[in-house]
Amino acid sequence: MKKIIWICIFLFSINNLGYSQGKFVIQNKKKSDKIHFKLINNLIIIPVEINGVELSFLLDTGVNKSIIFNFLNITDSLQIKDTEPIFLRGLGEGEAIKALKSKNNILKVGDAININQELYAVFNPNLNFAPRLGAPLHGIIGYDLFKDFVVEINYTSKYIRLTDPNVYEYDNCNSCETLKMQFYKNKPYIYTNVKINNKRIPVKMLIDSGGSDALWLFEEDSLGIHTDNKYFEDFLGHGLTGSVYGKRSRIEEFSIKKFTLKNVNVSFPEPTSLVYVKLHKERNGSIAGNVLKRFNLVINYQNETIIFDKNRFFYDSFAYNKSGIELEQDGVKLVKQKDYNYVSEGDFLGSDHNTSKTTVMLGTKYKLALKPAYSIVELRKDSPAEKAGLMVGDILMSINNKSTDRYNLQEIMQMFYQEKDERIKLVVERDGALLAFVFYLEDVFKQ
Incomplete structure (x- = not known):
């Protein structure tokens, strides 16, 4: 069995x-x-x-x-x-x-x-x-x-500190908020508030540093937790046994005691994806990395407390992918690069006593180098990229007239999160041919 x-x-x-x-x-x-x-x-x-x-x-x-x-x-x-x-x-x-x-x-x-x-x-x-x-x-x-351990997570300086609870000393922090955590099957939850359609709603949320979104909410009409007219259907992430889809929207406010974030991104996953997580019937959603990173945290599972202290990310606006493209690093590609042949003046003149050396370029050669290849793996329906004619499986060769080999994956994706309606030009490889596409980023939530 x-x-x-x-x-x-x-x-x-x-x-x-x-x-x-x-x-x-x-x-x-x-x-x-x-x-x-x-x-x-x-x-x-x-x-x-x-x-x-x-x-x-x-x-x-x-x-x-x-x-x-x-x-x-x-x-x-x-x-x-x-x-x-x-x-x-x-x-x-x-x-x-x-x-x-x-x-x-x-x-x-x-x-x-x-x-x-x-x-x-x-x-x-x-x-x-x-x-x-x-x-x-x-x-x-x-x-x-x-x-x-008592675990400190410092998002601004990018370190965690592990400390034996028996020796940990708490700092006096008047600007901090301390919340009691509740545990269900060893998962930590806190009570917070969301504001939707001018209604403030208390919610029980999983603390989920393993999620990259801002908030997840589970739709519940009886509580007033639902999307308004401004939303779009999207790929939300890849689960253990498949992809997860749902609605992306925004809520007016999300509050952790005195800390209030406005115009917060929220995802409403499809109910079919929530069969297991809804076994905890009191749960209303999750607080994920795009909210958590706005605080430095002190987490103590043994005394069931979590301390929030807002950091320099707190006032950053919530952005989202306005292109409709999801990329992944899909193998490597061969890239032709310049390989300059240099010699210093000291070497050229055969002297060992030069204190200031001039560099002389003798010539330019080219070499082939392996660089990451980025391919489109998800394409939102009716998104700017789809309307422009891009397709799943296209391999990006350049973005805004610059080769993609000069960027890492996150740098490219960040270009799709810009606030303004930026013009994006992509050159992709499809079935051995190079094709160019132009589109403009669109903000679904723009008033």
Whole structure:
């Protein structure tokens, strides 16, 4: 009989996998350690070492178990022990995914180490979020780490600090707000408020650092939680077992006690994607990375508190993708680059005593280099890009007359989030031919 575990994963969020085994301990006298992270698309990517192999993991609040994927080329080094087969199911309409539960792994995050860590190893090559991030991602960690420490998340300086709760000292912070967290199956929730159609509504929200959106809300007409006339249907993210779609809109306000954000992006996922997450009937949605990054946080699972302190991102306006294009890093392409042949005057004259050397260019040669290739994987219906004639599968060659090889994935995507109705020119490769398209970014919510 197959054993199936349900997981809620959306834009790298996994939940409800039971209780962790083992305990993290910090191996230094201070009982505290600072770990720098990369902030990519509002997501926290931290270095994690598993059985001596250095990997990159998403730090996701509320995750019950650590999961590892996209590691087939390093399987032997990781020494993943095949113990019990498990079938995982989450957001998306695909089939359950097979995983192997592995015990007694050594997991390190900075100076924090757990010598008896359970992992869920997914061997499915289709479960690979790295192309959507444009950076390596091998797994997700959350509850296993949060349960043992007070965790500070500093979004502005891009570091987390892990501290033994027995030695942690809280700072006096008059500008901060402290909220009590409630836990359901080891996932943290807080009560906040949203303002929709001039009505202020109390809501219970999952704290979800593993989501890149701003807010998720679950439509409930009886509470007044629903979209107004300004919304569009869109791809919301890739779940564990398939893509998730829904409506994108904005709400007037979102408040965490005295902190109020205005004109906040919100996503209303399709009800068919919420079969599992709605098992917690009191839940009204999620607070994700595009809101959380506007605060520096102190999270203490043991005393069930979270402290919010607004940072320099707090007043940034909420932008969204106005092109309708979703890209992923799809392999590599060959690019012809100039390779200049230089020589310094000192070398040219055969002197070893020059204090100031002039560089002389002897000639220009060209070389072929491998650069990331970016392809269109989702295209919003009736979006500016679709109306212009772009198609899923098109490979971007240039944007606004500049080759895409000079940009990383996030830099290109950011061009689609500009506030103004900017003109975008794309040259793409389709079936071996180069095609040019021009469109203007459109703000659906513009008054």
